[in-house]
Amino acid sequence: MKITILGLGYIGLPTAALIASKNIKVCGYDVNKEIVSSINKGKAHIREKNLDILLKKVVTKGYLKADTVLYESDIFLIAVPTPIKRNKEPDISFVKSAVKDICKVLKKNNTVILESTIPVGATQEIAKIISSERKDLRVPSSVGEKGDINISYCPERVLPGNILKELEMNDRVIGGINKKSTKISLAFYKSFVKGKCLETDNRTAELCKLVENSYRDANIAFANELSLISENLDIDVWNLIKLANHHPRVNILNPGPGVGGHCIAIDPWFIINSAPRQARLIKLSREINDQMPFKVVSKVKRSLKVNNLVAEDSTIACLGLSFKANIDDLRESPAVKVVNKLKSLNFKKMYLVEPNIKKLPSYLDENKFELVNFKSAVSKSNIVLLLVDHSEFRKNSLKKQEGKIIIDTRGIWASNHK
Ligand code: SAJ
Secondary structure (H helix, E strand, C coil), X not given: CCEEEECCCCCHHHXXXXXXXXXXXXXXXXXXXXXXXXXXXXXXCCCCXXXXXXXXXXXXXXXXXXECCXXXXXXXXXXXXXXXXXXXXXXXXXXXXXXXXXXXXXXXXXXXXXXXCCCCCHHHHHHHHHHHHCCCCCCCCCCCCCCCCEEEECCCCCCCCXXXXXXXXXXXXXXXXXXXXXXXXXXXXXXXXXXXXXXXXXXXXXXHHHHHHHHHHHHHHHHHHHHHHHHHCCCCHHHXXXXXXXCCCCCCCCCCCCCCCCCCCCHHHHHHHHCXXXXXXXXXXXXXXXXXXHHHHHHHHHHHHHCCCCHHHCEEEEECCCCCCCCCCCCCXXXXXXXXXXXXXXXXXXXXXXXXXXXXXXXXXXXXXXXXXXXXXXXXCCEEEECCCCHXXXXXCCCCCCCCEEEECCCXXXXXXX
16 A cells, blocks of 8 residues: 655644554655755755654655655545735635646545645545546545545644644544545544544545634633733633633633644634534634734833833844644744734834744844843843743743742643733
């Protein structure tokens, strides 16, 4: 059995390495030559717990090989990005282009599995593309059992920072375009997944993925709204949530500077687009979470005013840039949004601290910001703004620091958060 994974990013690469670690031959396909060459040297181009060790092992043993050329295979697993366009519509062009590549080498009895997040109906659209590109193959539809190939939607649901473990242990939803596709895909996932593999149809699987991330977004929005209400009523939101969560059926999440990453801040829009009149709560949650970086900037401005300070004479340490704790991923990061917005206040100096990166990305102007370590940033600044709850920051409580304004958006130094 030959497996090919298309797209060797945050999901595709760990998936390829995990499957290869079960002594199954995996071919990784990516259009980026540098990524392919680095993988073939056993070096991951992304940072993820235990990935480098596993990758080195499977590449050395010859179970994983990356290429920029797509060869024949039994299973094609698509894990390419599906961003949103400026107008918030889903952009599935990378998926479509991967499917067109597959069509050039597709054979009878092959299976095409989509793992990328897609809007409802996209698996069916993929089937139509295959059908028009390969008139020689009978492509199954969601009602028909007859078909020369199999097509399924099996969304990834792993948490960045814990991907390898969750790939193996999480339950999977397997939605075939027909029953045969579901059965074949189920057998494939059972070869490396220890969690339950749950059978359904492609459309339910598509919505299921979007619902999971929208559920989390709505719950974070609730926590963020509570932080705004509490601030208005002069109540400590962290203490409030701690107390409320003692109720056996209440489990409020953590407020913060907003929702980042490539999933939770994006996927709800796929539902909003498909059902705009019905998805009211989902849309409002997006709006609440998207306004949080602005609220943080307002808080900084208020703190300056209350303390009779002006930004031009003040130095600020911004702690954390990644979209969440203990990762190096800056995609859609609310911390980056806050930092960029604070730029216009013209601070005398802005120190940035991000223990997981060595260099600031080009979109963070080096003339305006300086990347330094925690100790140096804090000692040189009169305002300390905590944006990400990295373990390093948790270890260094700032509660006792005299004469500094501390704004803790993640509540890790608790009581002094206002
Ligand atoms: N966040 C809060 N408060 C919280 C929890 C999270 O502000 O209480 C923020 C984080 O700081 C971050 C954002 O939300 O900016 C998202 O972080 P996350 O840890 O909730 O989720 P992701 O984006 O890393 O991964 C999610 C996961 N989905 C769910 O938990 C439902 C993961 O399982 C999915 O596989 C992943 O999206 C994906 O790829 O879709």
